Amino acid sequence: MQNPAVPDPDPDPADPDPADSVPAVSDRAGPGSLDPHPRSPASSDDPLLAARFAIPAAPKVLVRRPGLLGRLADGVRGPVTLLAGPAGAGKTVLAAQWARDRTAPRHTVWLTVEPGDAPGLFWAYLLEALDRGGVRLPVEVGRPARAEGADHSLLVRLADALAASQEPVVVVLDQFDAVSAPEVAAGVHFVAGHAAGALRLVLTARTEPLLPLHRYRAGGEITEIRNADLMFTAADAGMLLRAHGLEITEAGIARLVERTDGWAAGLRLAALAMQRSADPEGFIGAFAADRTTIADYLLSEVLAAQPPAAQELLLRACITDRLHPDLADRLTGRRDGDWTLARLARAHAFLERVDGSDWYRLHPLFAEVLRAHLAHRYPGLEPRLRSQAARWFAGTGRLTDAVTQAAAAGDWQFAAGHLVDTLAIGRLFTGLDTARLRDAFAAMPATLPGAAPALVDAARRLVDQDVPGCTAALARADEFLSAGPATPALELVRSMVGVLAGRAGGDLAATRQAAATADRLLQEVPQPLRGQHPEIPAMVLGGLGAAELGAGHLDRAEQVLTDAVTGCESPGTEQVLTDAVTGCESLGTDQPLRDCLGSLALVELLRGRLRRALAHSRRSLAVAERSAAPPDDAVGLGHLVMAGVAAEHDDRAAAHTHLDLASETAGPRPDPASAVTAAVICSRLAVADGDWHGALEILRTAETTLVRPPPQWAADELVIAASAAHLAHADPRAALHALDAVPSDRPEHAVARARAQLATGRDTSRALEVIADLPADTSAPATVRVQACLLRAQAAADDGHSDQARRLLQQALRLARPEELRRVFVESGPWVHQWLLQNPQRAGGRDWLPTPIDPSPRPADDTALPALVEHLTPRELEVLHQVAAMSSTEEAAVALSISTNTVKTHLLNLYRKLGVARRRDAVHRARDLGLL
Known part of the structure; x- marks a missing residue:
């Protein structure tokens, strides 16, 4: 509950004592002077609290926000300005900052509204506030005769008096949501509407006030500054932290803003805690809301202010990031979820409706505090709630939410079974929710009984490039499958994972067999279910095509990979793969499409068809860019092929650049075809640089990483490159000896x-x-x-x-x-x-x-660099400055609010335009040209 003795509805740990507040008076002396013991005209026994007329003093640390102050200043030119947001959002601070500003109208008065004010008492305070603010009202206006109400004639006289004034009067009603009497709100609406525009209202509120806001909106008579506007940006948070004497990196500030969702009070409380920390930057990573003063604030100011039924709903609903009224009813066992959630959202109780839908979202810090409170108040209840939520999500077709909730509850059989039964195991490899699903199964024990957990275990090990572990998990799955009848879904998932495992292990025969089985089983799966998972045939064909490529069967690889790319087109779409954007990307086939295009590019490179190779690689990278692929995904194949093309064109600077990009995104275990190709390209570049010994070392290292026995064509490529290195050293006998090692x-x-x-x-x-x-x-x-x-x-x-x-x-x-x-x-x-x-x-x-x-x-890196013949774009200059500041690719992406792939594309353009191959050289060259 709010404390009536505190005038600021947005308590701030850095705020001064209310006694230090500044009285809201005009520059005119007279009856508006402050009386330390005024008496209410409505009740001679009740003194008026002087603090309620004072503009709250500024916090010791204040972030000036010109944009919001400007909007507020523009708003007071109209009848109503509303500042609405949750506790601690900074409503009162912003209004007080504006009211203290010299640009505020001369007659700006302040009144803090408090719960329990009877109608007559409210109007007595408002009239006194006007008087203290230098607004001279005729004596005929009068005062309320009783605390319980005010005569309508008084409101008429007040409106007429204000309408006759020569200057507009701005009244700031802080905490206006405390008005619970409809007649008070109706009276305010009446006076504002009949004062001929002379009365301008500025209202702050946690909940929706009892005014007819829809009428103001329809007439364009209201300016609304809501929570989304009040939320601190990274720039605002940076100023706040620096004002607290904290020097935090841009990445750290971004993480803190994400954790607090821009909540002003949360940021200020975090800053105070960081001041006491020996490692402020590390504090952000270990920030736990339930162990800070933020928890006390939210529990007392937000949760305790709600009715018991709403408190119970919040506690039970905090286990999920998104909340639907039907899910709320499932978790509470009641039928009032729709009404309660809507009321909580209107009350700005750190719950908001998501984009006008039926779904709601809890503030992340509030949800974290609620979960800790739930565990303390109802030990053991959280897993049961999560299991209920998992089954509700599953029943409504929300697979990722169902799996993550079941996993969080430790209900592994349901989580794994649902993923397999719905044929969604491919989402561990591709799709928008891949990271969430991988994280969900990270803690699953490896020895659970059943074929479904074993198959999920095999898939997650394959994601981690643990081929032996994947093989062992598949063997456990086979044992369970052979023990009894298996569903078509189980067998299909087994075959699909078998294709990927065979490719990763270099076993072409096993890959072909698993692919043939998967193709047969796909025909047995009902069309509706099969249509929901186009990633399955794409991954099966992509895995088979990559395996054929790894074995050196280029014709077969091209045929299978082309079929895979064609199959990625969504049914009914007329858009063909002309720019790497197909309807299938939204269906989770972006990664198979990207990989298939990359593999096709490699096929064409090995055949010497450089134009085709370049086109496929560009399309592959375009898919990665437009699907916002994470940097650890295997998008390096496209860059590797572009490096090979550049090497064949004798453009070594571009070749080095693409090799650097490929190495950053190739993953921990590249397949044999890409590993051999990378080694050959690197060795050729080393030879061109005069380092024949380094070229041979590159090739020897690559040979040790191949599967045993290596594919014949791969071993042959390595010895051919080695012979070229020996010839560069004028040693033809060594070149012939190298070739003799691999009959071909x-x-x-x-x-x-x-x-x-x-x-x-x-x-x-x-x-x-x-x-x-x-x-x-x-x-x-x-x-x-x-x-x-x-x-x-x-x-x-x-x-x-x-x-x-x-x-x-x-x-x-x-x-x-x-x-x-x-x-x-x-x-x-x-x-x-x-x-x-x-x-x-x-x-x-x-x-x-x-x-x-x-x-x-x-x-x-020849020092005779060419002149700059193509100007850098503004965005390329921004990336160049990030490079000069020694920012990593990820840090530059955060600072510029773009993806890491976009940063890499700009880097490539920078290298090309500056005629360099590395970051260091780009900075030196830019300084020589006066760009830095």
Whole structure:
């Protein structure tokens, strides 16, 4: 209950004593002067409390909020301004701050309304407030004759007197929701409506006042400043903390604002506690509302102020983030949930309606305090309430809420069973609620009986890249499934997880078998249920396609992955994957779609189709960006492919940039195809930088991470790259020795062997014969066909066959031009450069190939940086300043209110425009150009 002796309805721990308040008087002396013992005209035995006329003094720490002060100042130009919000929202502080401001109208009077004021007493106080404020009213207006009421004629005389005044009068009625007598509210409405606009009301209230607000709104006669407006922003909170002598990072301030939901009193109380903490920044992470003065405040000011039935509902409903009236009835066993919740929302009891729907939301701090109070008052009740809520949510189709409530109750059988029975296990891997579901099952014991818990355990271990643990969990699930009849849902979930496990473990046969089983079982699942989970076929096909890619079966991988992408389109949509935005993303297939596009991009890169690879990778990254994928998701494949394309284009700065981005987002255990590709690209860049030894070390490290035995094509790619590193060191024998370690009939291997053999200067005829037909072999990658032409051209030139060398080099240029394959020309040696200089007329149409071609090693961070030819956008400049401040990607995202993927995209543009490959170089370059 509110204490009538306290004039401020928003108690603030930093507020001074009310005795220090400033009387609201005008600059005119006279009858408005303060009498320490005034008498109520309504009752000569009752003195008037002088404190009720005083503007509360400013808190010791005050955050000035110009925007709200401006809105309030604009509002008093009209009849009514309402400041409505919960306890501690800062209503009284804001109104008092404005009233003390010199820009407030000269006749601004203050009256704190208190519960229990009889109608006559209210009007006696209001008339006295006007008098003390210098408002000269005719004697004929009079005073109430009795405390119980005021004659209507008095209100008529008051309205006429105000209408005749030359200046408007602003009356601040603080705590106006304390008015419980309808006749008082009706009288205020009457006087305001008949004072010819001379009376301006400023009302503060925790609950909706008894005035006809709908009429004011319809007439445009009210300005409303509500809780959403009063909530502190991160900037406001930063000023408050600094005023308390606290230096907190922007990320810490953002976390505190999120925890308190911008509640002014909560922030102030937290600041006071942080002043006493040895580690203020760490305090935010360990902030527990139930163990601070915030709990006392909320329990006494909010919970205790509610009727017993409402208190009981709040205590039982605090176990869920969102509350529906029907759920409230389920938890309380009553039928008044709709009415009670609406009343609590109108009363600003830290409960608000969600976007005009039937749902309500508790303030997070209040919910936290209520849960602690529930555990103390009713030990053991919370798990039972959560189990009830879980079944209600399940019955209404709200899977995530049902699972999280059951998990919080320790009801693991229901949580796991519901996830499996509804075929929703794919939501542990993809979808908007993935993080919530993963967190819900994090504490589930691994030894629970039943197939459903074992399958959920397998899935969560797969999410954590624990392939052996996943395999063991699947074995437990198989034991339970073999013990009795299994539902189609159980068998389908088993097959789907089996596909993903087989791919992760590099077991193509197991992946194919599980995919075939899943495809058969999908046909047995009722269409309505199957239609609710398009992520299942997408994940099955995506997993199979990635497994085929990992085994080096590029044709099969392309076919399966293309089917997966096509299947991601939602039924009925006419939008095709033209910009990576499909209807299926809203259905939880964003991650499979992203992964399938990334894998398709890798297929095209391995085939040398760089344009297609670049298009698929960009679409993959677009899906990740538009679906706000978290940074730890495997979105690195798109960047990896873009790095490979940049390397083939001999754009090493871009290649390094994309490799950095790929390493940040590739996850802890990349699949074999991406791991090998990354190693090969890194080794080629190291060779280009003159570090052949580092290139070999990269390849050796990659070889140790592959599954045993590794896929033949993967091992072959590594030894081919190793042979190139040895050749860079002028050691063709070591290059041949590396190739001998992996017998292969792949054209890539044949070209690498021919190159090494040619470098020895001996017995080149056999090697050249092997690759003689490759330029015409359209099934071979374009890079291989170009290399074969260049090697044969070099051999012809060495033998003095100039015409043949020219024809072969021209053929290589024609083959390389569509994809702009520059790397192979740079690596071929100085003879290519010399021939192009000597025969410019025979190499027409090679504007895509730089001149001169410089095959000599050069550092990627060459100090001879190009001039800035493309201006930075305003957002790129903001990101640049974050980089200069040594902010991490996540910190920059928080500071700029954008996603981490957007920050990374801006970084990539920065690197490209500045001609650098790393953050450090970007800052140095920007300073040289005067951008910082």
